[in-house]
Amino acid sequence: MADAGVSLATTTVGLAAAIAVVSGVRTSSPLAVLLTAVVVAVGALVVAPLLRPVARFGGAGAALLSGIGAQLAVAWAALAYVPGMHVESGWSVVQVLVLTGLVMAAGRWLWAGPGNGYVVDGVVRRARRAASAAGRPADDPDRPAGLLVVQLDGVAAPVLEQAMEAGLAPTMQRWVVDGSHRLEPWWARLPATTPASQAGLLYGDSSTIPAFRWWDRELGRLVVANHPADAAAIEAGLDGRDGLLADGGVAVSTMFSGDAPTGFLVMSRTGRRRGLGPGQGYLRFFTSPFVLVRALTVTVGEMAKELYQARRQREHGVHPRVSRGGWYVPLRALTNVLLRDLITSIVAEALARGVPTVFVDLVDYDEVAHHAGPTRPEALRALEGLDGVLGTLERVLAWAPRRYRVVVLSDHGQSLGATYEQVEGRSLLDTVRELMAEPDAPGVTSAGGEDFGPLTMLLTRLVGPPRRGGAVAGPDRQAVTSASSAGPPEVVVTGSGNLGLVWFPRHGARLTLEDLQELYPGLVAGLAGRPGVGVVVVDTRDRGLVAVGEAGVRLLEPVRAGSSALVDGTDPVLGLGPRAAEDLARAGRLPCTGDLMVVSAVTASGHVHAFEGQVGSHGGLGGAQSWPFLLHPVEWEVDEADRTDVAGRRVLVGAELVHAHLVRWARSAGVRR
Missing domain, CATH: 3.40.720 (Alkaline Phosphatase, subunit A)
Known part of the structure; x- marks a missing residue:
């Protein structure tokens, strides 16, 4: 009962303030304002059950439109028919609703602090x-x-x-x-x-998800986890x-x-x-x-x-x-x-x-x-x-x-941490293309679309045809479009925080270190030597996954490597945090992971360098x-x-x-x- 009284009081105060400001609404007594607040509150309780069939068959969009319409109708009826109240137009009703909400929000903030x-x-x-x-x-x-x-x-x-x-x-x-x-x-x-x-x-x-976004060789396109069609496909693989x-x-x-x-x-x-x-x-x-x-x-x-x-x-x-x-x-x-x-x-x-x-x-x-x-x-x-x-x-x-x-x-x-581009002065894609000695190689990069997930979800539901995966908003949309326009690009680079993945899609299978040395001799060593890079993980023909750093190489699958030494030179995973070797070995074998897996450098204070435009990031190590x-x-x-x-x-x-x-x-x- 106390909650209802407080709610009624705040509504009355908000209405009084709004009516005093809006020229198209007049009242002859404070009692009329109180009665209007009561009518608005009771009207909403009465109308909501009547809208359930509309919402049941029309979904969220119908609930939104009918709910807003009901609010306007109840408010208009209260302002027009409560004795002592007078309203001139529907626009005046909208103004009263908005101003009342503003006053109530400000009052709650002043009285109880932020909260919902x-x-x-x-x-x-x-x-x-x-x-x-x-x-x-x-x-x-x-x-x-x-x-x-x-x-x-x-x-x-x-x-x-x-x-x-x-x-x-x-x-x-x-x-x-x-x-x-x-x-x-x-x-x-x-x-x-x-x-x-x-x-x-x-x-x-989580064994089918190598990053937030990745290139799927079988599909021949980029997969982005917060796109509705891709999320549905990922979940389908989790059935059972x-x-x-x-x-x-x-x-x-x-x-x-x-x-x-x-x-x-x-x-x-x-x-x-x-x-x-x-x-x-x-x-x-x-x-x-x-x-x-x-x-x-x-x-x-x-x-x-x-x-x-x-x-x-x-x-x-x-x-x-x-x-x-x-x-x-x-x-x-x-x-x-x-x-x-x-x-x-x-x-x-x-x-x-x-x-x-x-x-x-x-x-x-x-x-x-x-x-x-x-x-x-x-x-x-x-x-x-x-x-x-x-x-x-x-x-x-x-x-x-x-x-x-x-x-x-x-x-x-x-x-x-500062982004990779802030440290290096260029993107990871441009770094890779330069080290390939092909600065103009057709390439696709994708990063920074995570913020658009809620908007993508709403757009897909409202305007996107479900059979085609719906509408997509944000930078990832352009990347997907570019990747599917004229055959596979020569190189694809994605960033998931300070985890970068690199693919060469024109090759039908994952490339090994030996393959890359033949195709692009300076790529792996040059990438590992960049100030913004901590380690590069790549598969080999005989020794399994290896982590390559600026001054050393570590075998991540020593059982496959036989009697080879675990580390040659300086261990490149030192400084990446606990369990770095174990996590890199597991991630390096996830399906659809990149031909190269790159983790940024990690500073002594634990700062990392995201391969997307984020000062706070996640996805990699550190x-x-x-x-x-x-x-x-x-x-x-x-x-x-x-x-x-x-x-x-x-x-x-x-x-x-x-x-x-x-x-x-x-x-x-x-x-x-």
């Missing part, structure tokens, strides 16, 4: 009423079990620990201090990218695995479905009909009074904040840094506000319905850290916002029909990118036999083992069969 708790206010009230009707108290311990897994994309374990100490992650810190949860790192194997780690987390298998979300789970904002019967904003399903998920799941967000308007208002504010923060970096001479203009400004706002609020609403609805397992990926921190740096103030503030989402969902958990255990984890970390975290209930123990010694710590190695524990925990709690 308003998104779940209605869900919490409904869940509380349902619990009361069932005679179930808050936090009832006798409820059946449930599992909520929240992925904080790109957050390294040491960064989360730093945020906790700085008071920027109070929700997670409270769980650890109170003793309900345990925080520990795990090791993300090469490639330390979202598609590989998420395939491992959801299916227990033990999907984490089988048995009635829900996937929200993920790359793959994890065998969930229901998915919202799932990339691998976006090319299908209603690929954004059941339209009913969006109705609460789109029809709630001022929720969508407030989200849009704060989205505009996020754009202004990004412009200010980017300018601040330039004026203060912060280094390393990259350009933060262009498409990134609206993309950050879309991801960090509008989509985050929508995702929070969808997850809250699933929890209130009692879905047995929910897996959601929140990408806010990862997006900001790529452009600002992993430990820069704006990145840590983004992490603070994600911790706020956890606090928001806690309000729903108390009244949900299941007693949810919450696991929070990340898929990888990020490492800081720094904190290989150290994601796992925050799990203390009663769910990690099997000691599954741990491995890494840099003096006993940790799980690989997302596959994290998946195995999630499934084991879910079954022990009765969430999974």
